[in-house]
Amino acid sequence: MATKIKNLNYIFNPKSIAVIGASQIEEKVGGVVLGNLVNGKYKGKIIPVNPKYTEILGLKCYSSLSEFGRVDCAIITTPSAIVPQIAEECGKLGVKSLIVLSGGFGEVGNKDLETRLRNAVAKYEMALIGVNCLGVLDTKTGVDSIFLPMHKLQRPPAGGVAFITQSGAVGSSVIDMVAYYGVGVSKFISYGNATNLNEIDCLEFLEQDSETKQIILYIEGTKDGKRLYEVMKRINRKKPIVVLKAGRAEKGSKAAFSHTGNLAGNYLAYKAAFRQAKIIEAENLDELFDFIKIFNQPLPVTGGIAVLTNGGGLGIITTDAIESSGLRLADFSARANNTLKKILPPYASVNNPLDLIADAKPELYNSAVEVLMEDATVGALIIIVLFQVPAMNESIIEVLERASGDRRKPIIVIGVGGEYVSRFRRELERRGVPTYGSPQAGVAALKKFFEYSKFKGVLKE
């Protein structure tokens, strides 16, 4: 691994961080970042740098980094014009990693300025995230350069999902959404202009990162498609990658020589690469979020799906979604059917979807789930819960958490409704149970999960 990629360790796990451009003004980027570090989980040394101040938030403020000395990581928020010289100064001091949040480089035409920065960073083999980005978040070490205040943008809990994003706006929105549902994140990287490290370097770093189990990638474009393809293909075998590629509207050239040239815009090449590498592609932000959260479940070994419900209609809609997605319902074994007959009330019939009827208590869900977990015809369970019925209560959360937690078979929970239902969903998500607001969303995610399982050779049909 290249030194610059190894040096990313100094970004995510630094003993000391300098905020160059730190500010006493809360609304300024240098003010927010410093505040987030001081008030957040980060335990290492924090060094504010700004010649205007002698003290910020109770910390001594240095006029330059040279006045203090070497740090592991420098977060730079100054105007772009002075960033290359600051990078040079950092390099001389032995700083291993930089996060440059400042914009005003190549994206507004200042290509030379960006080249000067790139050269300075390369000279000292530093790792640079940026420019023109939100930087990083590490939920374990508390490193946080996201310049959005914590009371406006919630930070997600620690977990296995890493997120690489070209866009800061998309990145921060998804992080907020993920945090709302309590989905655990390992690392977040907004790499902006990719002046030094790009999405491929970040992928290779996360490949080795023991905290990261799954990767979300949001990209608008890449500079090296062939390598992106090779790296994604390799990593996807170990850690599933869900990708959202934006900027697809561009069509093939009308003036193309061939029919193919006319049909095949650049997005088609991305799509071809994703398909070939068996990368899970999300069509939109909703899918991105829906797809990633199912990957904390064990891979299915057989294709049959059991649907459990306490509301008939939702069971039927789910069946339709399963049919049209090309997945299939399980045909329960005779033994499972007999056991289910014994535990179900006499007026309920044993079918798939298995309708437990509206007066089903959480205990009945528990018994039915137990039977289906043991039945070899079942590869995955879709558990629909009408949380709103009188017989349903809080203890369903433990039932579902146990079903998900014992990792015998993948489960997803579908809860359709308003505020009351989303409280249940959030609590379940927090405990690692993937939930969906509609049968279609849940089935679409399950479909991708089955495809991935087949690709891994776990699902054999």
Next chain:
Amino acid sequence: MLKDFQLLEKNGFELLPYGVGKTFEECAAIAKKIKYPVALKLISPDATHKTEVGGVKIGVNSDEGLCVAYKDMVNSAKKHKIKIDGILVQKMARKGIELIIGGKLDQQFGHMIVLGLGGIYVEIFRDISARLCPISARDVDEMIAELKSHPLITGARGKKAIAIKDVRKIMLSTCKFMAREKIKEIDINPLICDEKGCDIVDVRFKR
């Protein structure tokens, strides 16, 4: 055109039997050898739009038909002041399903290959699938499965599946051809297939 044909053959493409004649007698001899029905195409450095100057005749079924078609073509070329290098006589393609196989060099991802069904499927529904080269036979099968119109290829409404074995071979050859000859764009359009095999009707490529 002939150079292109030879390059394609050298790269493993099986083209419909053909020959080039400079006189009616030569053309008739070729037609006799490859058997009717045949198509005639004018070979000329001047004619880029052959159809518009009467440079293409299809479904020629007999020596008499060949005679009429030959005369028409020569007269038309003279009228348009087009130089005649020769006349290509090629076996007519079978009847069947029209596929389009395309390839191009993408700036970021390198050579890629595209598959679709001809006519409305590609034009209106944009029903195409794509992969990066090189590909395996399995990739081809996945590309076919990915098409919404795939039942037309794999068999539907009492019709048998087309010769997928041949489609695989041609697609694998296309990727190899693009790599070896540094091709920027290629169209095999149409490729006509039935259950017994596939015929390449037209190929255009650019380096």
